[in-house]
Amino acid sequence: MAKILILGAGYGGMAAAVKMQKAKIPFTIINKHSYHYFTTLLHEPAGGRNDFEPYYVQISEVLNGPEATIIKDEIQAVKPQEKKVIGKNGEYTYDYLIFALGNAPEFFGIPGLKEHSLLLRSLETAKEIRSHIENNFAAYAVDKDPSRLRIVVGGAGLTGVELCGELADYLPHLAHRYRIPESKIELINLEAAPTILPMLDKRLQETALDVLTRKGVQVRTNEKIVRVGENEVELATGEKIEARTIIWTGGVRANPLLAEAGFDCDPRGRAKVNEFLQSVDYPDVFVIGDSACFIGEDGRPLPPTAQLAGQMGDHVVDNLKALMNGQPMKKFVFHYMGTLASIGSEVGVGNIKGFKTKGVTATILKEASKAKWLINLGGLSLLAKKNKQFTRSY
Numbered sequence: 001m002a003k004i005l006i007l008g009a010g011y012g013g014m015a016a017a018v019k020m021q022k023a024k025i026p027f028t029i030i031n032k033h034s035y036h037y038f039t040t041l042l043h044e045p046a047g048g049r050n051d052f053e054p055y056y057v058q059i060s061e062v063l064n065g066p067e068a069t070i071i072k073d074e075i076q077a078v079k080p081q082e083k084k085v086i087g088k089n090g091e092y093t094y095d096y097l098i099f100a101l102g103n104a105p106e107f108f109g110i111p112g113l114k115e116h117s118l119l120l121r122s123l124e125t126a127k128e129i130r131s132h133i134e135n136n137f138a139a140y141a142v143d144k145d146p147s148r149l150r151i152v153v154g155g156a157g158l159t160g161v162e163l164c165g166e167l168a169d170y171l172p173h174l175a176h177r178y179r180i181p182e183s184k185i186e187l188i189n190l191e192a193a194p195t196i197l198p199m200l201d202k203r204l205q206e207t208a209l210d211v212l213t214r215k216g217v218q219v220r221t222n223e224k225i226v227r228v229g230e231n232e233v234e235l236a237t238g239e240k241i242e243a244r245t246i247i248w249t250g251g252v253r254a255n256p257l258l259a260e261a262g263f264d265c266d267p268r269g270r271a272k273v274n275e276f277l278q279s280v281d282y283p284d285v286f287v288i289g290d291s292a293c294f295i296g297e298d299g300r301p302l303p304p305t306a307q308l309a310g311q312m313g314d315h316v317v318d319n320l321k322a323l324m325n326g327q328p329m330k331k332f333v334f335h336y337m338g339t340l341a342s343i344g345s346e347v348g349v350g351n352i353k354g355f356k357t358k359g360v361t362a363t364i365l366k367e368a369s370k371a372k373w374l375i376n377l378g379g380l381s382l383l384a385k386k387n388k389q390f391t392r393s394y
Contacts, residue, residue, distance in 0.1 A: 002324055003028075003093065003096075004020070004025065004027040004095065004096045004097075004320065005027070005028050005085065005092055005093075005094035005096070005097050005098070006027055006029040006030070006098045006100060007029075007075055007101050008029075008031060008099070008100035008289075009033070009059050009100075010039060010100060010101075011039070011306045011310045012100040012288040012289035012309035012312050012313040013029060013031070013100035013101075013289075014036050015311075015312075015314050015376070016098055016316055018063070018376065019313070020068075020317050021065045021067050021068055023317065025067060025317070025321070027068065027069070028068075028069040028070075028071060029059070029069070030072075031070075031071075031072065033072070034059060034070075034072050035058050035123075036056060036057055036059055036377075037122065037123045039121075039306065040306045042120055042121075043126075043165075043342075045126050045127075045130065045393075047166020048130060048167070048170030048173070048174070048393055048394060049169070049345055049392065049393065051389075051393055053389050054389040056123055057377065057378065057382065057386070061378065062377050062378050071087075073088055073090065074087060074088045075257065076257075077257065078257050078260075080097075080263070080281070080284075083097075083284065094284075095284065096286070096320060097284065098286045098288060098313075098316055099258070099286065100288050100309070101257065101291060102289060103290035103291070104252065104254065104255055105119055105252060106250070106252050106268070107251075108251065111226075111227045111228070112227055112228040112229050113228045113248060115228075116229060116230050116246060117228055117246045117247060118132060118246065118247045120163060134174060136149070136244050136245060137149065138178060140178070140180060141180065145244070147231060147242045149175075149184050149185050150188070150242065150244065151167065151171075151185075151186065151187050151245040151247070152188045152246050153167075153188070154190050154247065154248045155191065155250030156193075156196035157198065157249065157250070158339070159249040160189060160249035161212065164212060164217045164343075165211070165341075166342075166344060168187060168212065168217050173394040174394075186243075188217075188218045188220065188243075189212070189219045189220065190225060190233070190235075191221045191222075191223065192223065192250075193221065193222070194221050194222050196208060196212075196219060197349075200341070200349065200350065204350065204358065207358050208341060208343060208349045211343045211344075211349075224236040231243060231244050233246055252290065254271070254290060256269060258271045258287070263279055263281055263285075263287075264280055264281050266293040268301075270287075270291055270293035271287040273286075273287050273293065275331040276330070276331065277294070277316050286316045286319070288313055288316055289304065289313070290309065292312065294312075307336075311332075315330070315332050319332075336353075338350060338352035338353055340365055340366045340369065342363060342366050345363070346363060347360070347362075347363060348360075348361075348363040350362050350365070350366075352365060374386055
């Protein structure tokens, strides 16, 4: 039996692993953590909506069949010519590799951005953001430093807008807890581009902007960050914004291990793959999700999204089975299902298969997509378990 190794337990890695388990194909999955967390929902606990427990699941709870071998390790290098990978705790060989380690932050060369900003990338960073904000509100009650109540979110894509929506709902409750007037709070969303949510059409962008503005968010487009210092953001106009909380959501690139291993990569570090999701350099290596440079019908690489990663993870198992059985593989075709953005817990905007939606309807559809992923992972029992855990924190 071929030795199949999956790197990463994000959306792509877990989709592949779940399908392999159902197909009774032995595999090993290596992940930095013992759990899988819901990356696309991290803005909710980071922004104070719920506690953190509902947003992750132990990998062993999902991959519990005899086919699955789960290893907790952090991968440090990939050696495709030797058909092995190097982790902190050991070396692992393979016959076929599925690289699904996800992305890394893109700082665009902005001085100080990496050193002085918080990132929303994992369960740990979500906890860090929420704790950091709460600590600053508590400290303001003592020293009255207005910069403690000023929060700057860089980037008005999906993550930035959704985080601002959550914070706009939560911060007034936090102010009440520490007896701080709500008027003292400043939540600023900076975007270098002329619009927010570029993946949506103009009308939905305008709706989202209106909702954010009514919630008290200062959305400032055409504002390029050129430098970040400790507790300070400098804009291209020369304006300097003093803030104790600076959060960066402005971009991602592929995991650097691919370029370091010598894979042929695009400018964002994504490994180039063929129509079957195989690396163009090594046919025994499949690259999926945020680390794959897959050219879409418009001739451009598909943008990194959770739905893309999940579909790739599902498809790659079929091609692996075909490859191992000497049968022809099938070309990957991405089926775009739409994009939904929540702006707090009660309002959303988006499109589903070309149909525009906003308000409560979009929120319901967002919750439905959450439920669908939980069912894919662990069936109705996992969905029921997680639904019991969702408890508003304020």
